[in-house]
Amino acid sequence: MKVSAVETGEISQVSAPRKGMIRGLSIMDFILRIVAAIGTLGSALSTGTTRETLPFTTQFVKFRAVFDDLPTFVFFVTSNSIVCGYLVLSLALSFFHIIRRSSAAKSRILLVFLDTVMFxxxxxxxxxxxxxxxVSHYGNVNAxxxxxxxxxxxxCERISGSLIGSFIxxxxxxxxxxxxxxxxxxx
Amino acid sequence: MKVSAVETGEISQVSAPRKGMIRGLSIMDFILRIVAAIGTLGSALSTGTTRETLPFTTQFVKFRAVFDDLPTFVFFVTSNSIVCGYLVLSLALSFFHIIRRSSAAKSRILLVFLDTVMFxxxxxxxxxxxxxxxVSHYGNVNAxxxxxxxxxxxxCERISGSLIGSFIxxxxxxxxxxxxxxxxxxx
Known part of the structure; x- marks a missing residue:
């Protein structure tokens, strides 16, 4: 009887700081998701609105660069938009983890998996x-x-800067x- | 007293299939790491040994393509080699999880973090x-x-094929x- 009482006491002693730590991590998670969402949104918008027209033209050619001249940048904008959308939606689950911190192991595992895919x-x-x-900056002599x-x-400056939000x-x-x-x- | 006895009984009943599941996951983890290590090794070797010399030359130029003509492929070989080395080293920790499946939560968290970085x-x-x-296949007209x-x-065929191991x-x-x-x- 005594032993089980001591065990119960130990469990509740350990549980209090643990719950505090889980709550702290959940709040941190929520904030970081907002920061990451802003970063990806910034990257997507900044790249998606990049265009430059050079101040000279020939009779037939207008020198103009738009982000979708290169399919990679279209993919970059798309992937950042998808991840941004996911991050905003995941805020709901993250908020659920803050208020229901005890019974959320399964939804946390789901979130880890989705986070990994989005990562x-x-x-x-x-x-x-x-x-x-x-390649745009340095080219490649061999190719x-x-x-x-x-x-x-x-x-180029604008496109290079756009990467920062994504890397963050x-x-x-x-x-x-x-x-x-x-x-x-x-x- | 009765209550605590029932609780203890419940815990030990749940523990048996749980332990079995953890062991199963640990063994699966070990096998998957070996497969991934082979994949990255294959990618690194296959790319690193790619070279082609065209069957004609001019007086001054020999038409030859080696993987390190493009710095990206050097990075590809390097990253695959590093990840392959990591996977081989991580087998030790994975094996430790198979034999000591009860007290390994901290080392598992360490492994999740390192796995994420390597991923x-x-x-x-x-x-x-x-x-x-x-770009090598389709080029880009705008640029x-x-x-x-x-x-x-x-x-090109060899380099494209090399990606498979890495994607797996x-x-x-x-x-x-x-x-x-x-x-x-x-x-």
Missing amino acids: GLLTTGAAAAGTIVY NWFPFCGQYNHF AVVIFMIIILMSAVSISKH | GLLTTGAAAAGTIVY NWFPFCGQYNHF AVVIFMIIILMSAVSISKH
């Missing part, structure tokens, strides 16, 4: 766009691909997945 | 290489980048992270 999609988009930005950033300076979201996803694993272990 | 690295490499393969796969047919490993990483989350929740 993969976002990383793919960012890496693909980063690669094209690199005879010439850099066009010398001419389309503003276009990538790092946040890593932190979120780690935090979710810790939260699940505390249940 | 990000591998996805970045695969996406970057995939982008360059795409004046011409496809070279018409000439370097063997080179990417999918496996997603499964591994999900399985780790489930395992942690069962502790």
Whole structure:
């Protein structure tokens, strides 16, 4: 009888700071999702509105660069938009974890899986766009691909800057997945 | 006294299938890591040994394509090699989880974090290489980048095929992270 009483006492002693920690992690998760959503939205909007027309034309050609001249940037905008939409929707589940922190192991596992898939999609988009930005800046002598950033300076600066929001979201996803694993272990 | 006895009984009843499930997941994790390691090793080796010399030369130029003509493929080989090395090392921890399945929550969380980082690295490499393969095949009219796969047919086929191992490993990483989350929740 005594032993079981001591055990119960120990469990409730451990539970209090654990619950506090789970709640803290859940609130952190919620905030980080908002930051990541803003980052991906910024990247999508910034890339999607990038265009530059050079101040000279020939009789037949107008020198103009739009983001969808390169399919990779279309994919970048699409992936960032999808991930942004997902992050906004996931806020509901994240909020549910803050208020119902005790019985949410299954929904947390679901969230870890979806986070991992979205992390993969976002990383793919960012890496693909980063690669094209690199070739745009430096070209490749062996493949005879010439850099066009010398001419389309503003276009390139804007596209390069757009990557930042996406890269921030990538790092946040890593932190979120780690935090979710810790939260699940505390249940 | 009776209540606590019933509770203890319930816990031990639940524990048996849970332990079995954790063990099953740990064994699956071990096998998947081996498959992913083979996939990344195959990708790294296959890309790293790709070279093609066209059967004609001019007086000054020898038409030759090697994987390191494009820095992206160097990054692809490097990232696949690093992830392959990590996967081989992580087998030790995975094996530890099979034999010591009860007291391994912390090492599982560590593994989830490292897996996530490596998943990000591998996805970045695969996406970057995939982008360059795409441009090599189709070029880009707007950027004046011409496809070279018409000439370097063997080179392009080999490089495209090399991506498969890497993509398989990417999918496996997603499964591994999900399985780790489930395992942690069962502790």
